[in-house]
Amino acid sequence: MTEMPNPDDYIITRKRKLYKFALFQTMTNCYDDQSWEEAKSKIVTKSPLIAEVGAGSGLFLTKLASLHPDKRYLAIDRKSDRLVQGAKKAVTDQVVNINYLWSNADNLGRLLPAGCADEIWLTFPDPWPQESNYRKRLTAPKYLSQYEKLLVTDGVLRFKTDNKELFDWSKEQLATNGYKVVFSTDDLHGDNRIAADNDALVMTSYEARYINEGKKICYLVAKVN
Template identity: 35%
Template sequence: MRIRNKPWAMDYLKENGHIVDTEMNYKNKVKQFFDTDQPLQIEIGTGMGTFITELAEKNPDINYLGIELDKNIIIRVVEKIIEMDLKNIRLVLLDANYISDYLGEGEVSKIYLNFSDPWPKTRHARRRLTYHTFLKQYHHLLNDEGSLQFKTDNRGLFEFSLKSMNEYGMKFDEIILDLHDEEPEDNIRTEYEEKFSKNGSRIYFLKASF
């Protein structure tokens, strides 16, 4: 999905600094970013924000942090948060390579990876969000009961992720080869998920822990 560059994006985000951190102001003190001290879950790569905003609306007793690198995309999420008047979501403009610098050890109870870029070329494997260097960071961030939830329409990325997680020593709590075959009632569809499903694509799902 190509998003048109918005020259005013950073000004808008800084005007909404109570929702989105653009300058690492809450590095290693993300609890101070939220109004209430509650369990923290994160989504890495927010898309347009449908997933994380609906999740937050359904679970007001959990804090959610959306991590997104593209300032033009994160604007849409900010707009949704304001429109829905959600108090338990915050965002950070951040490269996922540095999430363990931003968040502390054992600070997160759940990580969501939804339709991440598959980076299909072999030479780009290290950019995939289930590459072992990312798994190491997730291991650092998740508490002892924490888990990782992953969804994709890309079979190659799914197979790579299974292998990568297995080699890292992760435990698979659930693997579903077609999530929409008997779709769970609590499944929240992302924008990409709706699009791919309508086109007949299979949606792969897994839940794993360390």
């Protein structure tokens, strides 16, 4: 078994980051591309699977996993030092139905089998406001087509953002890339159509900050047509 890194060996900030990278590699609920290849057949066969792409700290999905012990969760981000926060929380709170995958969304088609996901969450993805960067947005056509392959029939894509421009742009992308928006609101936390136990009301770290700043949160649910 890999030896646990000692936090005292990583005092200055850059080293703290290295410590988080090292810690990620030792945690049994965390995977990189390589270790995932060996483990995934045991994890993704158990349905329902709910994935978050661009999960950041993974704390949002960790909370959902604790609320729904009968479902399996997979938090994916290209930064392992962020994901490790959720992974640590899951260990502390004994949440065993979630895993953390350090990878880029570009690899989804290779890392996950078709039709494995009941839900895919996108929460507060980077807006990449410059038009020349639109391909990097997690609601860009190349990602939407990957999600489409991963979703089960009648599976849902759920998307939250504080950025109205990104929200409107994403709705256009969904409409022109084979999806149908089945629910949409420009004020998630003020919309009385949302039941109090709706998972969408669980806040991500970014969301809590935006709500504190008085911002409204846009939210939609889409299905493949």
